[in-house]
Amino acid sequence: MKFRNAKPVLLLVAVAIFLPALCYARADFKLKEGAGGKLCLGCHDGVREAMKKSSVHTPLADGECVGCHNPHASNFEMMMASPQETICYTCHGDLIPDEARSIHKVVGEGQCTLCHDPHASQNRSNLLKKGEELCFECHRELGDKIENNKFSHPPVRENCLDCHGAHASADNIKLLNEATPALCLQCHETDGEAFQTIHKGYPVGKADCTTCHDPHGSNQGAMLYDNVHDPVAKGSCGQCHVAPGSTEPFALKASGYETCMACHYEMINDTLNKSHLHWPLADDKNCMNCHTPHASPEKKLMRGTMLAVCGACHADTLARQERSVTEHPPIAEGDCGECHLPHSSDYQFMLKDDSQRNLCGDCHDWRGHTTHPIGDEFADPRNKNRSVECTSCHRTHGTENTHFLHFSTANELCIQCHATFRR
């Protein structure tokens, strides 16, 4: 059984287990007045100082240190009354809606203290830093991009929470406060003449703005993603789409990859002439399985990084690499195209070359690596139809052994072929 959202579920189970115990423990202390917290401040000067800050966590302000800590003994760090990952949910159990569409990873993992100070802070909601400054602690790459973009989206520079929730979203992806385009239309009007003109009369006010525009800003005018499909850049929407006044104004003039073929004829023809087709290219989504038609933050208008796009279908291969003791850099770095052709190939496994020796040799100096005979001219002693290749010893996507070898010891590996040396 798959548990794709297992962490929030486990979190709730853990809360259910620990909450009654916690409440019981507090009642069971039979504390004298003030002993639940005010007494603690007599020794814990740092906490007493923290209470001078503008935002103080309610239990602390109420003098209830035992709301979170056990004053006598604990199995958890900081003498917490229950695990740090679950204790906040004792009071804040409603942060994640049932069946939430998206959950902030750290919230799901119960790492509340990555954003909040459990005692006190000078920022609202006990946040460790102000607004976007805090977000960019983790989302640093995005922060740099926003800082350096030629064309910025002002709300993004001001407050991430204008568009995103901090904890979870019941209905929307990416913690968005509302789905697009409704979210965008809170600020942008679509019925003006300028808007209509620039969008060539197509009713894009009903479409998802983020298929073309990067809401975090970009280096392209109009905040289009950094890589723009040529017809879009030229405003030639009609090259692919029917007229804007049609009953289905976003419909394509031709079906499937025939739309793309109008310009990319040579490439598609070459693709289809090879014997091993990457099958998704031929299904009803065809090129759009991997590419996006208008604009993309990724080169070649990929839907995401190559790792994400390939991994959407080949999750088992990525999982194998993650489990592997030794990383194979092209996979770990998401460059599947280092070995495989993404559209079609005349070789098995959609490889770029029929010869493994050549293919692996592009990165590895196999002659320096081993004196073992490798190549078509050396038959595998186990199977006359196979030759000794790099994959005779290595599994390129990874194994549980070092250097992604098929076996854990050299002896075990070598005796597969050199059986007379078996001990």
Added chain:
Amino acid sequence: MRISALFIVLSYAISAGPAAFAADSLQINFAQSVYDGVEGTGLKHPEGVGCTDDYFVVADTGNNRLVKYTFSDGVAKPAAPEMPVNSPIIVQINSKGVIYALDGDRRIVIINADGSDQGYLAPKGSPVSRKMIPRSFKIDRNDTIHILDISEGVVLILDAEGSYLRHIPVPEEAGFFSDLAVDRQGNVFLVDSTEVALYAAAPGEDRFTALASELGEYANFPTNIAVDGRGTIYLIDKHGGSLVLLNQDGSFLGHRFGYGWKNAQFYYPGQLCINPGGDLFIADRGNSRVQIFTSAQ
């Protein structure tokens, strides 16, 4: 359990009696590996195999040919002539001995029992699949042809002459379908490789429903499927190099074999074929051979 799954199980219970539920005792034993074609030319990355009780035909993909083998008393022998086909990947044989093969140009070539070429399969009178791109196809015991057309997202069903009978749309909210199978009762099964799931449509049904949607624990990337005469479902786990057995209702029955080079191990295997006698033929693509197994209960 969904209605179609219930129907499939009941149909087996009625037709096969208690034997239908005794699949847990299924024994699959390695018999032999076939490495050579005619005149000793070694197989190269064979992806497909079609079979009967008396012979089988291998899609010798890397050598651009089909190779026929006689199969008598458990002994396989290559039989001339070889049939040149561009990168064949799936093979089926109908009751009259006509061979159908899906080739590297994504066309289904038809070859008569004597090896003569009959041309390509072109569906007649079909309201769908005008730009048919078959990912796979299967021929049932009535010679009805079932084609998984990924361009249109349908299973196209044709009679033995290639005339349109009906079609079933594949489920939209799914991953990618790689293969289909048809059992004795006419149930059609679809394997979703990327979501590691199984779908089924009972005879006459016009849509597929999920039969098993959580097979990820048992298979990595299943690409081929077959059903034996008892109704046991066999999935080839290409990336795991193994065989996954399921009951008629899609429940997990067992795991057989594994990744490797020895007999009864597979290296990125391709098509599986089960003949009426219960022999299994598996195109062991990465090991450039075909492995044959016997099965008994």
